[in-house]
Amino acid sequence: MTSTKPPQTRESGGSPAAALTTGTSDPRTLIMRNLRQSGIYVAxxxxxxxxxxxTDGVSLSPGNITNIVLQYSYxxxxxxxxxxxxxxxxIDLSVGSVVALTGAVSAVLVIQQGLPWWVGVVAAIAVGLAVGAWHGFWVAYIGMPAFIVTLAGMLLFRGLTLQVLDNISLSPFPAEYQKVANGFLNGLLGGQGYDAFTLIIGAVAVAGIAVSGYRTRAARIGYQQSVESxxxxxxxxxxxxxxxxxxxWQLAHARGLPIVLxxxxxxxxxxxxxxxRTVFGRQVYAIGGxxxxxxxxxxxxxxxxxxMFVNMGFLAGVAGVIYSSRSNGAQPAAGNMFELDAIAAAFIGGAAVAGGVGTVVGAMVGGLIMAVMSNGMQLMGIDQSVQSVIKGLVLLFAVAFDIYNKRRVGANR
Structure with a gap:
């Protein structure tokens, strides 16, 4: 009589593969997968x-870390x-122009017309949603490529920004509006020379990441999927x-927890x-894959x-509020090149050019890499032209690594 044992998932063993992941036996494939999953954090x-x-430690000073959060949150x-x-x-090439337009609408309502600050916030987000619906209509129901639709949107909404502002800058916003991007929560729980509330929030965040990561890992093992050891x-x-x-810790020793964070x-x-965890999210991955x-x-x-495009418009409206709050006004040239920074953050964070791959956390890490690089080079006094060259090379190598990784994994299957 022959007995059949169910397949087992190993986390460690006598082979290089077992030391890295489960679900496959090719060490090279495993290494590339683990590099893709964890390499961005190491980088x-x-x-x-x-x-x-x-920078002799200046980049990690409490004040500078706070500035990084405030300057690159949008x-x-x-x-x-x-x-x-x-x-x-x-892809969306218009988000920079949408940030400018939403900030301009908010400024006209709050600064020119004297309406309450929250009216400007609501109006900016509403404009962002309308822009997203406009793009979504042309892409989803007319069938036009997103690249063309949003390229047209880049020009269209930049022009509307100039018209809304009448080619002039508007400032300042009231203090309540400025707090969106410049305010802090400090002293809620005390602390001798530091803000205890900020440290508690940090600890809660770490615990949440650990629990979420463990549950995700356990679920993948249950489905016999590859995981790291x-x-x-x-x-x-x-x-x-x-x-x-x-x-x-650094934020707690500066001004506390930024509201924008x-x-x-x-x-x-x-x-x-x-x-x-939602059907919509799985469908997005399915469409891209x-x-x-x-x-x-x-x-x-x-x-x-x-x-998807309505959501992008909503987030562009939120970013427009944050940016106009941070700059304490609305300018016709606001949001210039923001779309390229957002795209770079997504690709550096592990998103695939062909779609179907990427994570929100990865995009955040990719954005932070760009923020730390830009901030560090500014502290070092590196010329802006050189900064652009370096950031362009980083983006190029990130996409090249994605293509190389995909070819290696495909060749080893």
Whole structure:
């Protein structure tokens, strides 16, 4: 009598493959997969350490870390929407112009017409939603390529911004509006020379990441999918936790927890759950991974595409509020090149050019890499032209690594 044992998932063993992951036996494939999953975090830590050395520790000072959060928060908000579009096989070249337009509408209502500050916030987000619906209509229901639609939108909404502002800048916003991007929560729980509330929030964030990561890993093992070894998983969580707590410690010794960081954290948590735990999120991945298969599986492709662009418009409206609050006004040239920074954040964070691959957290790390690089080079006094060259090369190599990784994994299957 022959007995059949169910397949077992191993986390460690006598082979190089077992030490890295499960579900396959080719060490090269496993290494490439683990590099793709965890390499971005290692790269982030290395870049932070590099600029800390090059700037004699100034880049890691409490004040500078706070400035990084405040100065690049709107790019990270845009990166959330951009990575979802890229996962679905699209792109949006108009988000910089939409940021300018939404900020301009808010400024006209609040500064010129004297309406309450929250009216400007609501109006900016409403304009962003309308823009997203406009793009979604042309892409989803007319069938035009997103590249062309949003390129036209870049020109269209930049022109509308100039008309709304009548080619002049408007400032200042009331104090309540400025607090959106410049306000802090400090002293809620006390602390001797530091803000205890900021440290508690940092610890809660680390605990949430650890629990979420463990549950995701356990679910993948249950479905016989490839995962990293448990020691490597623990090392990654410890590394992420150490980075988060270090930044929380620095913020606690500066001005406390920025309000904009709370907004960003909420968005990351919500969209992380949307992309990983909801039907809509799975459909976005399905469309970007294999459009024909998604259609045959009953996915309502037009509807999903439409709401992806509506979501991008919503986040562009949020970014418009944050940016106008940060700059304390609205300018005709606001948002220039923001779309390229958001796209770069998504690709550096692991999104695939062909779609179907990427994560919200990865886009955040990619955006932080760009932020740390830009901030570090500014502290070093590097010319703006050289900064552009370096950031362009980083983006190029990130996409090249994605293509190389995909070819290696495909060749080893």
């Amino acid at each position: 982030f830590v290395v870049i932070v350490a590099l600029f800390a050395i090059l 790019i990270l908000v845009l990166a959330i929407g951009m990575v979802i579009l890229i996962i679905g096989g699209h 448990f020691p490597l998983f623990v090392l990654r969580i410890l590394l992420i936790g150490a980075v988060i707590m270090y930044f929380a 709370i907004i960003l954290a909420i968005l990351v948590i919500v969209y992380g759950l949307v992309t990983r 294999n459009l024909s298969a998604a259609q045959l599986s009953g996915v309502k492709v037009k509807s999903v595409n439409f709401w």
